[in-house]
Amino acid sequence: MGEHNIDLMAHLMRRAGFGASRPELEERAGKGYEETVEELLTAEDSGSTPDDLIRRYHHEQSGLMGQIGPHTNWLYRLVYTKEPLQEKIALFWHCIFATGYSKTSQGKALRDQVRTFRRYSMGSFKDLLVELSRDPAMIIWLDNQDNHNGSINENFGRELLELFSMGVGNYSEEDIKECARAFTGWTLFNAEYMEEKAKRDSIWPYGRISWHFEYKPEDHDEGEKTFLGETGNFNGDDIVDIICRQPATARFISRHLYHFFVADEPQVPQWPYVPPRDPEAIETLSQAYFDSGYDIRAMLRVLFNSEFFKSEENWYQKVKSPAELVAGTLRLSGEFDRPRRRIHARWAQMMFMGQTLTNPPSVEGWHQGNEWINTGNLVERSNFATEQLGNPVNSGIKAMIDRIVADGGHAMSAEHLVNACLGEMGAVTVSEQTRSALVEFASKSGEMPAGDTPDDQARQRVASMFQLAATAAEYQRS
DSSP states (O other): OOHHHHHHHHHHHHHHSSOOOHHHHHHHHHHOHHHHHHHHHHOOOOOOSOHHHHHHHOTHHHHOOSSHHHHHHHHHHHHHOSOHHHHHHHHHHHHHSOOOHHHHOOHHHHHHHHHHHHHHTTSBHHHHHHHHHTOHHHHHHTTGGGOBTTBOOOHHHHHHHHTTTSOTTSSOHHHHHHHHHHTTTEEETTHHHHHHHHHTTOOTTHHHHOOOEEEOGGGSOOSOEEETTEEEOOOHHHHHHHHHTOHHHHHHHHHHHHHHHTOOOOOGGGTTTSOOSOHHHHHHHHHHHHHTTSBHHHHHHHHHHSHHHHOGGGTTOSBOOHHHHHHHHHHHHTOOSSOOTTHHHHHHHHHHTTOOTTOOSSTTOOOOGGGGOOHHHHHHHHHHHHHHHTOTTSHHHHHHHHHHHSOTTSOBOHHHHHHHHHHHTTSOOOOHHHHHHHHHHHHTTOSBOOOSSOOHHHHHHHHHHHHHHHTSTTTTBO
């Protein structure tokens, strides 16, 4: 089995998941690249993350009253899942349809929204937008419970067009108002009760336990509306249908997919003024959008099998988000063989790196790419990775060390040790400068001695190599 096949599979698993161990990469490479892509795209939820088991250790995840519960529950899923693309695409949509605890003040609604992303993430974009428009957390986040017939609130309509589907420059202010009119009556059960309670500085008891979508026809504007050049008595479903037919929507979603899975683009507010990094790739994905009837799975199939995705020019071009770094490292280290209370510490470390899942900084979500890195965040990222990968008590690290030292019949050179460690860390490819630094470090202790039972010192040398490699730019990127 060629190393190039392993390296390409490692690239796929970093982007379509959260990385993979060396044995998993070899197994998937044996199946073949296209078969692996299809397996990732069509995998169904196997229940690999058992909620009942998690709740035995985290009682707060039954009520999900606060912010930590849904966040740590999702982190367990990122670590445990056997369907990595399902969780990765849910993370993708969460970064676009950014909704947070800072305004909703309800963990359960945010957990339910992530479930919606998971359920509709790779189907029709039209279905996803309709479900998003009915989502209680989104309704509260963008104030659609205050969008009434005769007294519209434009917040949801504006963000639906600007940040969720088309982008600035493809609609008018009048389109925003007509869109808002179409979504009047799309509200929450008990919305009036919640508003009354809010006046008394409390959203209890109904605010936290009873949110679900309710359509109120008596509050819907039944008048004629003109939206994106089409006229009719439109409701929210009609608006979504019109949006999905627009070439601007195809380009916008294609650019998001390219930005998340292929290579960093400028931040979204710059898109009206800065052309795409690869216009031909955007056109290819846009064509897949229309050919498939707005199907996201079909777009991903084209993306992962494309030459622009496979190209080595795009390997290690994306800085891992804190969620990607933490989840991928924990999957590798094996720290969590079952739910444990210390998941809260990992949640805090992710937060210190600059990302608190289910609580983005604004409706724009998180600015990604190099903006994940500053002096403080980089220290947090390095400390986390070295702590995890240098701890031989963690089951995954122990297994990685065992595989490296298993061949005790000959001494291991510094170069061999470096190659073995990078291979075990997910077939990480590094620059010559990085490799030289790693080899120089390994050389300071000489060759790894031969022997059937390597001693603790030899095992610690391997763990130390993992730690140093984890600080390399290539490990921090995907």
